[in-house]
Amino acid sequence: AQKVTQAQTEISVVEKEDVTLDCVYETRDTTYYLFWYKQPPSGELVFLIRRNSFDEQNEISGRYSWNFQKSTSSFNFTITASQVVDSAVYFCALTGRNRDDKIIFGKGTRLHILP
Amino acid sequence: EPEVTQTPSHQVTQMGQEVILRCVPISNHLYFYWYRQILGQKVEFLVSFYNNEISEKSEIFDDQFSVERPDGSNFTLKIRSTKLEDSAMYFCASGRGGNQPQHFGDGTRLSIL
Numbered sequence: 001a002q003k004v005t006q007a008q009t010e011i012s013v014v015e016k017e018d019v020t021l022d023c024v025y026e027t028r029d030t031t032y033y034l035f036w037y038k039q040p041p042s043g044e045l046v047f048l049i050r051r052n053s054f055d056e057q058n059e060i061s062g063r064y065s066w067n068f069q070k071s072t073s074s075f076n077f078t079i080t081a082s083q084v085v086d087s088a089v090y091f092c093a094l095t096g097r098n099r100d101d102k103i104i105f106g107k108g109t110r111l112h113i114l115p
Numbered sequence: 116e117p118e119v120t121q122t123p124s125h126q127v128t129q130m131g132q133e134v135i136l137r138c139v140p141i142s143n144h145l146y147f148y149w150y151r152q153i154l155g156q157k158v159e160f161l162v163s164f165y166n167n168e169i170s171e172k173s174e175i176f177d178d179q180f181s182v183e184r185p186d187g188s189n190f191t192l193k194i195r196s197t198k199l200e201d202s203a204m205y206f207c208a209s210g211r212g213g214n215q216p217q218h219f220g221d222g223t224r225l226s227i228l
Contacts, residue, residue, distance in 0.1 A: 033216075037219075043204055043222055043224065044219070045206060045219045045222070047216065047218075050216050091158065093158075095217075102160040102163055102171060102173075103150075103160065103208075104160070105157045105159070107156070107157040108157055
């Protein structure tokens with residue numbers, strides 16, 4: 001069965017600090033996709049990144065970076081120089097290789113960036 | 116950029132009433148999904164739909180739920196007799212399948228009184 005674990009329920013950091021959100025996944029598939037979504041207080045799901053299981057290169061997009069480690073089944077997300085606008089719930093998610101595969105979400109990490 | 120649209124953004128309904136949540140997926144997408152998020156909890160899969168039939172459904176998706184693609188553009192989720200515990204945010208998503216990502220709508224917040 002597929003599973004996503006986000007052990008950090010809630011994190012608070014002061015603005016400009018770096019913060020890493022942890023994600024550990026379980027799957028029997030050899031081909032799968034990992035995602036991060038941001039959910040601001042307005043409630044919509046904002047897509048941040050999708051990574052396939054064959055691409056272990058780390059990715060950086062502005063202040064965001066992602067560290068995919070297949071050996072530890074982890075896909076961690078770091079925000080550098082955090083800003084108040086980064087305050088949101090962040091979900092890590094997983095889907096398999098089949099065409100109509102559902103997305104399995106973690107429970108989310110609520111991130112508070114304090115001014 | 117095309118997007119998935121959901122209406123209404125907020126629906127308030129009395130317990131026991133039927134409710135229909137509407138979604139317009141991206142036009143060239145073939146796979147359609149509904150997800151649910153109870154307040155403060157994670158997003159959970161309800162159902163996937165392809166080629167005019169349900170591909171997969173979760174245990175949440177019981178006989179009170181149904182989905183339909185009535186006219187080739189809309190994708191609806193119907194709850195026949197709503198319960199208090201149906202109060203949640205409902206997200207519609209669509210995708211082209213294969214290795215293409217699903218696109219989510221902004222959600223409909225359903226409040227059952």
